[in-house]
Amino acid sequence: MSGAVILVIDDEPQIHRFLRPALEAAGYRVEQATDAANGLRLAASRAPEVILLDLGLPDLDGQEVLRRLRGFSAVPAIVLSARDREAEKIAALDAGADDYVEKPFGVGELLARIRAALRHARSREGVAEVWHGEGVAVDLEHRRVTVCGAPVQLSPREYDLLSLLVRNVDRVLTHRQLLTAVWGPAHVDDVQYLRVYVGQLRQKLGPAGARLIKTEPGVGYRLLGSEPRV
Numbered sequence: 001m002s003g004a005v006i007l008v009i010d011d012e013p014q015i016h017r018f019l020r021p022a023l024e025a026a027g028y029r030v031e032q033a034t035d036a037a038n039g040l041r042l043a044a045s046r047a048p049e050v051i052l053l054d055l056g057l058p059d060l061d062g063q064e065v066l067r068r069l070r071g072f073s074a075v076p077a078i079v080l081s082a083r084d085r086e087a088e089k090i091a092a093l094d095a096g097a098d099d100y101v102e103k104p105f106g107v108g109e110l111l112a113r114i115r116a117a118l119r120h121a122r123s124r125e126g127v128a129e130v131w132h133g134e135g136v137a138v139d140l141e142h143r144r145v146t147v148c149g150a151p152v153q154l155s156p157r158e159y160d161l162l163s164l165l166v167r168n169v170d171r172v173l174t175h176r177q178l179l180t181a182v183w184g185p186a187h188v189d190d191v192q193y194l195r196v197y198v199g200q201l202r203q204k205l206g207p208a209g210a211r212l213i214k215t216e217p218g219v220g221y222r223l224l225g226s227e228p229r230v
Contacts, residue, residue, distance in 0.1 A: 004118060006030055035058055050075065054080050075121070078100070080105070093219065138166050140163060198213060
């Protein structure tokens with residue numbers, strides 16, 4: 001994954017001074033913008049493989065930047081922001097962000113999130129027919145799930161939920177995104193319903209279930225990939 005272009009859109013000079021050497025030391029090429037207009041222009045012209053986006057830009061709120069970005073690009077976007085309210089995280093993810101990192105953050109955590117975003121983007125180019133993680137195997141073509149080789153019986157809703165997480169491995173999916181995709185828009189507020197199904201799914205996947213399906217408190221869920229997170 002080295003050599004990937006990372007676009008940093010942030011109006012804080014100290015963030016650029018901190019991130020450029022850290023990203024270049026990790027083998028990435030860096031493009032920089034200090035406002036939304038230039039950030040969107042570079043996103044369109046330079047074809048970055050990951051975007052790091054601050055929400056508090058001087059000319060346009062980051063939520064609107066995400067919405068405009070998703071009008072022409074599916075590039076993974078990781079939000080960097082000092083806004084720590086759950087509502088802000090949910091709004092950013094629903095607007096099209098792939099992940100959310102609160103400021104201040106450690107470079108190790110950020111690099112892990114970038115690697116996860118790159119894996120997810122490249123898996124979308126051709127999702128493997130069978131996903132493996134900690135003894136769990138999900139055969140997307142045949143709708144078959146096994147744990148350590150033994151078949152697991154899932155209800156249709158449980159399987160739809162698991163397959164959605166598999167197709168978005170390492171990406172945070174909000175409650176609204178999961179409920180809309182699996183149960184339909186009439187159920188976007190049935191968060192407790194979703195929690196019950198996630199609990200059932202974890203139980204059926206055995207000890208690995210709780211480790212693989214991570215709760216993002218107040219936001220949603222993430223299926224962890226094979227690389228440990230910082």
